Structure formats: structure tokens, C-alpha cells
Amino acid sequence: MNAISSESLTKIYSDFVNKKLSVTALSDFTLDVEQGKIFGLLGPNGAGKTTFIKILLGLVNTTSGRASILGTQLPNVKIRKRIGYLPENHRYPNYLTGHQVMKLFGGLSGMRRAEIASRSASLLKLVGMEQWSKMKVKKYSKGMMQRLGLAQALINNPDVLFLDEPTDGVDPIGRKEIRDVLKQLRAEGKTIFLNSHLLSEVELISDQVAILNKGKLLKVGTVDELTTTDANYEIGVATHPTEAFFHEAAATVLKFQLDKSTISADLTSTAELNRLIDLLRKHNIEITHIAKKRTTLEESFINLIKPVSDEKKPEVRQ
Amino acid sequence: MRILSLILATFRELFSKATLYILIGISVIILLGLAAGISAERNGDEVSLSLFGNPTKMPVPADQFELLVREMQAGFARGLFIGIMLFGVFATASIIPDSLEKGTVDLYLSKPIARWELLLGKHLGAEAVILSNILFFVGGLWLVFGVKTGVWNYQLLLGALTMSFMFGCIFSIVLLLGVVFRNTAIPIIGSFIYLMFLDNMLENREEIFVFTQNKVVHGLLDTLYYVFPQVAAMQRNLDMQITHRAMEWKPFAQALLSSAGFFGISALLMRRKDF
Ligand SMILES: Nc1ncnc2c1ncn2[C@@H]1O[C@H](COP(=O)(O)OP(=O)(O)OP(=O)(O)O)[C@@H](O)[C@H]1O
Ligand SMILES: [Mg+2]
Numbered sequence: 001m002n003a004i005s006s007e008s009l010t011k012i013y014s015d016f017v018n019k020k021l022s023v024t025a026l027s028d029f030t031l032d033v034e035q036g037k038i039f040g041l042l043g044p045n046g047a048g049k050t051t052f053i054k055i056l057l058g059l060v061n062t063t064s065g066r067a068s069i070l071g072t073q074l075p076n077v078k079i080r081k082r083i084g085y086l087p088e089n090h091r092y093p094n095y096l097t098g099h100q101v102m103k104l105f106g107g108l109s110g111m112r113r114a115e116i117a118s119r120s121a122s123l124l125k126l127v128g129m130e131q132w133s134k135m136k137v138k139k140y141s142k143g144m145m146q147r148l149g150l151a152q153a154l155i156n157n158p159d160v161l162f163l164d165e166p167t168d169g170v171d172p173i174g175r176k177e178i179r180d181v182l183k184q185l186r187a188e189g190k191t192i193f194l195n196s197h198l199l200s201e202v203e204l205i206s207d208q209v210a211i212l213n214k215g216k217l218l219k220v221g222t223v224d225e226l227t228t229t230d231a232n233y234e235i236g237v238a239t240h241p242t243e244a245f246f247h248e249a250a251a252t253v254l255k256f257q258l259d260k261s262t263i264s265a266d267l268t269s270t271a272e273l274n275r276l277i278d279l280l281r282k283h284n285i286e287i288t289h290i291a292k293k294r295t296t297l298e299e300s301f302i303n304l305i306k307p308v309s310d311e312k313k314p315e316v317r318q
Numbered sequence: 319m320r321i322l323s324l325i326l327a328t329f330r331e332l333f334s335k336a337t338l339y340i341l342i343g344i345s346v347i348i349l350l351g352l353a354a355g356i357s358a359e360r361n362g363d364e365v366s367l368s369l370f371g372n373p374t375k376m377p378v379p380a381d382q383f384e385l386l387v388r389e390m391q392a393g394f395a396r397g398l399f400i401g402i403m404l405f406g407v408f409a410t411a412s413i414i415p416d417s418l419e420k421g422t423v424d425l426y427l428s429k430p431i432a433r434w435e436l437l438l439g440k441h442l443g444a445e446a447v448i449l450s451n452i453l454f455f456v457g458g459l460w461l462v463f464g465v466k467t468g469v470w471n472y473q474l475l476l477g478a479l480t481m482s483f484m485f486g487c488i489f490s491i492v493l494l495l496g497v498v499f500r501n502t503a504i505p506i507i508g509s510f511i512y513l514m515f516l517d518n519m520l521e522n523r524e525e526i527f528v529f530t531q532n533k534v535v536h537g538l539l540d541t542l543y544y545v546f547p548q549v550a551a552m553q554r555n556l557d558m559q560i561t562h563r564a565m566e567w568k569p570f571a572q573a574l575l576s577s578a579g580f581f582g583i584s585a586l587l588m589r590r591k592d593f
Contacts, residue, residue, distance in 0.1 A: 013592060054424075054592075054593065057424075057428045058427060059423070059424055059427055059428070059592070059593045060592040060593065061590065061592060077430050077431070077432045078430055079430075080428060080429060080430040080431075081430045083428065085424070085425075085428035087421060087424035087425065087428070089420055089421040089424075090421050090425060091419070091421035091425075092425070093327070093330075093331060093334075095331075096330075104323065104327055105425065105429065107319075107320070107322075107323030107326075107327075108320055108323050108324065108327075108429040108431060109320075109429050110319055110320050110430055152425075156429075
């Protein structure tokens with residue numbers, strides 16, 4: 001059973017007055033998220049990330065398509081007992097203290113008092129908020145709000161956790177702490193669904209990522225799959241290649257560059273890779289390692305998004 | 319349990335605002351004034367009731383004194399009724415738009431709470447707050463009159479419940495306007511217009527019918543009369559209640575149905591919203 005599953009989900013925010021202002025926030029969006037994984041949903045502003053989470057939480061109605069959480073068809077109110085949510089703009093009653101906020105939302109989750117009290121204290125500690133738990137929310141800084149938000153999302157010990165920009169406004173140490181918390185939760189078998197712009201951060205913790213642009217799913221896979229490019233290889237060599245090698249390689253039209261003891265090759269197939277290896281061996285050049293070249297998640301994100309954005313740009317006549 | 323949490327949260331939300339304390343402050347001032355000013359004077363067989371030394375009415379025979387006190391209490395209830403309702407609306411109307419605001423509604427609805435439950439919790443929360451205020455004020459009246467005149471009118475206390483019920487009916491209009499417009503001003507203005515003007519006009523629509531035979535006008539006014547909670551009719555019954563006369567249940571049944579209707583429409587509109 002998948003933690004989250006969506007099938008051809010489409011959401012159009014209609015503007016009844018001016019039809020041209022209607023927005024297709026999600027279009028034919030199909031995605032499965034396995035249980036016990038950290039899943040990162042990436043995409044530029046307005047891509048539809050928040051809309052997807054809001055549909056799953058029943059905050060936004062779908063135009064068409066289906067979705068389920070832990071096997072339960074949505075919309076469903078009861079399944080929210082097993083869900084935690086940190087919204088992107090969350091506002092807590094500012095006359096309450098952090099601790100009172102936890103009590104309030106624990107109560108709204110239908111938890112018992114004793115359970116709330118014990119979980120609240122340990123969660124506030126977990127997110128590093130214990131020293132501020134008796135302070136009124138109205139005095140909180142952005143990062144404190146975010147930490148409280150995370151603790152609040154965990155109050156009901158959810159199986160599936162939705163986090164919309166969880167580290168927004170949090171300092172570097174806090175971010176690391178939050179990542180550690182998320183990893184710990186994953187180890188407990190929880191599923192974490194993350195929206196973020198911080199690609200380097202997503203890269204650090206996500207098992208799987210999906211890239212969304214203008215409501216359409218562009219790519220989904222593991223971080224490895226998204227950051228390794230098929231035909232780019234790195235070959236380490238122990239001895240400097242000879243002139244004869246370069247000569248022969250140029251004749252067979254193999255594209256590569258040499259940088260100290262590493263050859264970066266941009267090849268079209270594994271057959272080409274093997275040809276290059278054969279050539280190196282023929283010239284008695286010792287190979288130390290061969291690896292697929294990695295890009296950063298950011299690079300592949302930009303490469304994926306850019307062509308789509310360029311299409312839309314009006315032509316500039318010279 | 320979850321609804322209870324919502325009610326408590328609403329209670330706390332409203333008591334975090336200054337408006338309610340102003341209401342409580344006004345109540346205290348009126349009660350203290352009454353306690354200081356009211357007195358019963360016996361003159362042979364006759365008793366009179368005076369406020370700061372001025373007789374409020376002609377002296378009555380001792381066996382009718384109780385009636386006189388009840389009538390004065392009813393007069394208070396009548397005079398302060400609109401004020402209490404309007405101030406109640408003023409103090410509570412913000413809770414609907416506030417709870418539908420981005421960042422707040424997300425948090426509520428991500429919990430196992432249906433949208434209609436959120437509205438119900440808020441509605442009952444406002445009701446609970448106003449009930450407590452009315453009980454405080456009317457309870458105070460009851461006590462002051464009891465101590466100063468020796469007339470302990472328990473029907474006055476029941477009148478507090480009736481008034482709270484009426485507030486609940488008016489709040490259903492506030493709720494609907496709040497859900498539709500998601501702001502505080504329109505529900506306040508809307509219920510003010512209803513209480514100050516429309517309700518009385520509908521109650522006395524026969525007088526308008528004298529001027530026009532137009533079927534559409536008749537139909538429209540009749541429909542509105544039955545659609546909206548009949549506050550004026552309930553108010554007459556509140557009078558009867560405090561003065562120990564027979565009450566009619568019909569206006570209350572009508573108001574209950576009407577506010578259930580307003581609540582239902584609010585819940586339906588709420589279902590269709592994207593937050
Ligand atoms: N309530 C709404 N009514 C109308 N349009 C909306 C609403 N919410 C979002 N949209 C539109 O839907 C599109 C997707 O918005 P969404 O908030 O899902 O983007 P996002 O990927 O979360 O962006 P960001 O990274 O900026 O948070 C945007 O064009 C936005 O203007
Ligand atoms: Mg977003």
C-alpha cells in the first residue's frame with residue numbers, strides 16, 4: 001500500500017468573473033509515494049506544489065482525478081488523524097504560548113489530555129523550543145514559529161507528514177536539526193512529504209524526488225537517478241595518455257577532456273564507453289576508476305525547468 | 319470532544335480581546351448603579367419602587383408589588399435587549415473570518431475536523447461566550463432586585479437562556495455573511511440592519527400591505543418573514559416570560575428552523591471553498 005497515491009489529479013482554480021484568470025494549478029498529476037520514505041516535491045513558484053498538498057488534506061477541492069492516503073480514498077476526514085501538516089504560512093493564535101498551541105491542536109486531533117501533555121513536552125524539546133514554550137507566540141521569531149509548526153504537525157504521532165517549506169527561516173544549525181528529526185521519523189517508518197525550494201537540502205535527505213512545473217509532473221525518481229546523467233562518465237587514469245592515444249581517439253570521434261588524471265567523457269552510449277576503455281588499454285594507460293558523472297540536483301532541476309520556461313518567452317526580433 | 323476543543327478555543331480567543339471586557343465593564347456599571355439606586359418604599363398598604371429616589375410608577379397595593387418588580391425587570395430586558403445583541407455581534411463576528419484566514423484554516427482543517435464541524439464549533443463557542451455574559455448580567459439583575467426588593471424572580475434567570483437562544487439565531491446570520499464575505503464588517507452591518515430595521519419591518523408588514531396591493535411585494539415580505547428568525551416576536555415572549563405570562567413556542571420553533579437553515583447554507587457554501 002502506498003502512503004500517498006494520486007491519479008490524473010487536475011485542479012483548476014476558476015475565476016467566475018474573468019475566465020482568463022482561471023489557473024490550472026495541477027494537470028493530470030499522477031504520483032505514488034511509498035511508505036517509510038522521504039519524498040521531496042520540487043518546482044518553481046506557482047508550480048502547484050502547495051495545491052497538491054492542500055488537495056490531499058482536503059483544503060482544496062479537486063476538479064478531476066482521484067487521490068488516496070494510506071489506501072483511503074480522499075476526501076476523508078478521519079484519515080487526518082494519521083496525518084501531520086505544516087502549512088507554508090501558518091498562523092497560531094498569538095495570545096497563546098507554544099505549549100498552549102500544542103494543547104489546542106492536540107485537542108483538535110482528538111487526543112487525550114495526558115497524551116497531549118507528555119507528547120507536547122517531548123516534541124517541543126525535540127525541535128529545540130523548550131526554553132520558549134512558555135512564551136506567547138506573538139513574540140516568536142520566524143524560525144521559532146517554524147519549529148513550533150513542526151512540533152505541532154507531530155502532535156498526533158502521524159504516519160504521514162506533509163511539510164510545506166519546513167526549514168523556511170530556520171538557521172543552519174536548526175536546519176540540520178530538523179533534517180535529523182526527519183531522518184529519525186523515517187527510521188520509525190513514517191512517510192514524509194516535503195515541498196521545498198532548497199534543492200541542496202532536499203538532495204541531502206530525500207529518498208525520492210519529483211519535479212513539477214506549471215502543474216505538470218516533469219520527472220520523478222531517486223536523487224541518484226535525477227543527478228546522474230546517462231552518457232557522462234569520469235575515468236581516472238594513472239598514467240598520462242600518449243600523443244598516439246589522442247590521435248587515434250580523435251579519429252574515432254570520441255568526445256572527452258582531460259583534466260590532470262581524470263578524463264571527462266560525453267558519450268552517446270555504453271558501446272562508446274567500451275570503445276574508449278579499449279583504446280586506453282591498448283595504449284597501456286592504467287585506469288583507476290570509472291564513474292557516471294553527477295550533476296547537482298540544482299543543475300538537473302534548472303536543466304529540466306529551463307526549456308519549458310524558454311518556450312514561453314516571446315521572441316525578440318533583432 | 320473535538321467540538322468541545324473548538325468551543326473552548328473560541329472561548330479563549332474571544333476572552334483575549336478587549337471588546338468583551340468592555341461589555342462586562344458596562345454590565346458591572348449598570349448593576350452597581352442599580353444596586354445603589356433602587357429602593358422599595360412601603361407606605362401603609364401601598365408599596366412603591368423608586369430609582370435614585372424617583373418613583374418609577376404609581377404606588378401599588380402590597381399584593382401587586384411582585385408584579386411591579388417583574389414589569390420593571392421586563393422593561394430593563396426590553397430596553398437593553400438590542401444593545402446586548404448588537405454588542406454581542408460586535409464582539410464575536412470576527413471569529414468566522416479569522417478562522418477562515420490563510421494559515422489558520424489550514425491548521426484547523428488538517429485535523430480530523432469536518433468543515434461543518436469547524437463552523438459549528440465556532441458558532442457554539444460564540445454562543446457560549448455570550449451566554450456567559452448574559453448570565454452574568456441577568457444573574458446580577460436578579461440578585462440586585464432580589465436583595466433590594468425581596469422579589470426573587472426565577473423567570474428572569476430563564477429569560478437569560480431565552481436571550482442567549484435569540485443571540486444564537488442572530489449569529490446564524492453573522493455566520494452566513496462571514497462565510498460568504500470572509501470579513502468582519504459585513505456581518506456586523508448586516509445583522510445591525512436586520513435587528514434595527516428589517517426585523518421590525520417584517521413583523522409589521524401588514525402596515526406596508528395597506529399601501530400596496532402588489533402581489534410580489536406581499537409575497538416577498540411574507541417569505542422574508544418566514545425565512546428570517548422572528549426576533550421581535552421572540553422578544554415579546556421574553557417579556558411574557560419575565561412577567562410570568564403564557565409564552566408562545568411558535569416563534570422559537572420558527573427561529574430554530576430558520577437558523578438551522580442559515581447554518582446549513584453556510585456549511586454547504588463552506589464545502590465548495592478552496593483555501
Ligand atoms: N486559492 C487560490 N485561488 C486561486 N488560485 C490559486 C489559489 N491557490 C493557488 N493558486 C494558483 O495556483 C497556482 C499554483 O499555486 P501553488 O500555491 O500550488 O504553487 P507552489 O508550487 O506551492 O508555489 P510556491 O513555491 O510559491 O509556494 C499558482 O498559479 C497560484 O496563483
Ligand atoms: Mg507553495
